[in-house]
Amino acid sequence: MLKALWILIQVLFVCFTFLSLTQIDGQVDLSWKNYVMEVHLGAALAAFFGFLFVILLVHKLLIHFFDIPKVVARKWEDRSMKKSHLSLTRALTLMSAGDYKHAAYHAYRAQKLLPERYEKGAGTFIEAISAQKMGQDSRARDLYKKLLDNKEGAFLGIQGLMQDDIQSQKFDHALLKANRARTLYPKQPWILKTVYDLQIRTGQFEEALSTLKTLLKADKKNAATLAKDEVALLVALSDKVSSDDPKQGIALLKRAVRLEQDFVPAVKRLALLYIDMGKSRAAQKVISACWKSNPHPELADIWASLAPENTARKPQQRLRWFEKLVALNPQNIESQIAAARAAIDDGLWGEARTYLMAAEKIEEREDVYQLWAELERLSTRNEEAEAAWLRKAHTALPKPEWICRLTHKRYNQWYAIAQPHGAFNKIVWQRPFAETSSGRTETISAFQHGLIASN
Structure with missing residues (x-):
């Protein structure tokens, strides 16, 4: 409606202009050789502008005519x-x-329908994924490589090739592609996390520590979990360098302990390195600091290696050494078990009974009753009493172990990377898992008995 009104206004304006020109008074004489033509001035102007109008109209029509192929x-x-x-x-x-x-x-x-000048990365990416799902791995890789021609498509190609390498467990190749993706999008948290995970997978712990600092800034939501990863990375890196450079190993472990004072794997390794370097007092200090908040049997074993020998004048010197641990954390069962173990080893039956009774009051656990059975066997040789304690041990709460949170696989010690599945920092100190009637696995009595698992 508005367009028709605008055209009507234009037509009326042209008509009004022509009428106005014809009303102009005057005369124009045109002479050529012997010919003379007299023309009214208004009519001459109207004819001149009319001629221009026709030329412009023809020009416009020609433009539209030659534009027909482009429009089509x-x-x-x-x-x-x-x-x-x-x-x-x-x-x-x-x-x-x-x-x-x-x-x-x-x-x-x-892709075929889309004009050449448009980006075809989405179609190629979908085709590549479909080929991969159908088991056409070679074709999928070719399609992913095809995406590497430009920046936008390159990222999709890199992502596809990287995932393919990860599935094929070619982690070195996957890391190269992840680093390339990082150069394209350096602040994307998931890309940083992929680079970080692959660096750990390939044992590049020092590079992973550097990436972790960037990741902590980019991924605020998972900052707490990533901070714990930093401690585990420092321990893993110390395991890698300690045999060649014990001082560097100690420096890394000290950093880990400063971040988390009661992280048992770090404290254990630091204490052992101190002992190897003849620094027994430093080893005692780090174990004592950890024992206050997180007693652990592995630390008790190291503490035992530092204990002084009993003498004729001091027959209970080793037990007094373990009583230092009891004083640091008397309400923890590990303190009582460590002292009871020392008393049994030294033949101090009365003291052993005292500590085992204290341990049993804290928690009725299998290793407590196993120690009761050992005590009966060594002190009274009462086989019936020993068997009774062993029966109680069979039905009591199991002692904690190093267990992977993802697979529930048990380990004899803490590892930064849980094999064979390669999960990082997933091994924790907790009770074993048991199958429930619903088919799920749960930590045995973890909630009912208030177990606090250490990392």
Whole structure:
């Protein structure tokens, strides 16, 4: 409506202009050789401007005429783009439904319909994923490589190739591609996390520590978990360098202990390195500091290696050494068990009974009753009493162990990387898992008995 009104206004303006020109008074004489032509001035002006108007109109018509191929091409392109987008939508729908064969077909069709000057990365990516799902790994890799031609498509290609390398356990190759993705998008948390995980997988702990600092700034939501990873990384790195450079190993472990004073794997390794270097007092100090908040049997074993020998004048010197641990944390069962173990080893039956009774009051655990059975066997040789204690041990709470939180696999000690599945910092000190009637695995009596697991 408005367009028609605008055209009417333009026509009226032209008509008004011509009428106004014809009303101008005057005369124009045109002479050529012997010919003379007298023309009214208004009519001459109207004719002149009318001639210009016709020229402009013809020019415009010619422009539109020569633009017809471009208009037709543009219309055809728009039609192709609509068909391409429809094919792409169908490909995504089919892929989500698990029909990868037809999804690949529609993704390929979407690429063919799309004009050359447009980015075709989405269709190629869908086709590559579909090929991978159908087991056509070689074709999938070729399609991913095809995406590396430009920046936008390159990221999709790198991501696909990287995931393929990870599935094939080619972690070195995957890390190269992850680093390339990082150069394209250096602040993406998930890319940083992938680089970080692959650096750990390939044993590049020092580089992982550097990446972790960047990741902590980019991923605020998981900052607490990542901070614990830093401690585990420092311990892992110390394991790698301590045999060649004990001083560097000690420096790394001291950093770990400063971040988390009661992280048993760090404290244990630091104490052992101190002992190897003849620094027994330093070893005692770090064990004592950890024992106040997180007693652990592995630390008790190291403490035993530092204990003075009994003498004729001081027959209970070793027990007094362990009583220092009891004084540091008397309400913890590990303190009482450590003292009871020392008393049994030294034949101090009365003291052993005292500590075992204290341990039993804290928690009725299998290793407590196993020590009761050993005490009966050594002190009274009462086989019936020993068997009774062993029966109680069989039904009592199990003692904690090093267990992977992901697989529930048990380990004889803490490792930074849980093999064979390669999970990092997932081994924790807790009770073993038991199968429930519902088929799930749960920590035995962890909630009912208030176990606090150490990392």
